[in-house]
Amino acid sequence: MNNYAFIDAQNLYMAISGLGWKVDYIRFRIYLHEHYHVEKAYMFMGYKSTEQRMYDFLQKAEYIIVFKPLVEVDSKVKGNCDGEMILQAMIDFPHYDKALLVTGDGDFYCLIKYLKENGKLLTVLAPSHQNCSSLVRKLLKRELVFVCALRNKIEYK
Numbered sequence: 001m002n003n004y005a006f007i008d009a010q011n012l013y014m015a016i017s018g019l020g021w022k023v024d025y026i027r028f029r030i031y032l033h034e035h036y037h038v039e040k041a042y043m044f045m046g047y048k049s050t051e052q053r054m055y056d057f058l059q060k061a062e063y064i065i066v067f068k069p070l071v072e073v074d075s076k077v078k079g080n081c082d083g084e085m086i087l088q089a090m091i092d093f094p095h096y097d098k099a100l101l102v103t104g105d106g107d108f109y110c111l112i113k114y115l116k117e118n119g120k121l122l123t124v125l126a127p128s129h130q131n132c133s134s135l136v137r138k139l140l141k142r143e144l145v146f147v148c149a150l151r152n153k154i155e156y157k
Helices: 009-018 025-036 049-060 082-091 106-117 134-139 147-154
Strands: 003-008 038-047 063-069 071-073 076-078 099-102 121-126 144-146
Touching (some): 003 009, 003 082, 025 038, 049 063, 063 082, 082 099, 099 106, 106 121
Parallel strands (some): 003 038
Antiparallel strands (some): 071 076
């Protein structure tokens, strides 16, 4: 199998942090490879020059990082990467057998629906029940897994 993962880093980080624990990204990458045969794992995130050490670590852990420049809106820093994630999934569409998305964001409804209709959706790993859009839940039955249920396998200790 030649499966690709497309990870909404901000969605994953914020939701899991809100549950009081952290993802061990090395263990998570191994889990994706062993359980879902993920050969390429893209991680989409905003770019901050002060976080270079973290980016180097993630790249060594075999994530392909796709950055978006951060912008400040109403004193809040934003780096929404939804468009980049959708575009990358479509650019790579002919190159993977199945796609695994890590997000609970309803903004990905159109991508999830398209992948499902074309037999290319492996699964969606939503961070938690609370952080999973009702649009995503309605569309998916067996293809929906919650990252919070994987805590004992991927928690940073």
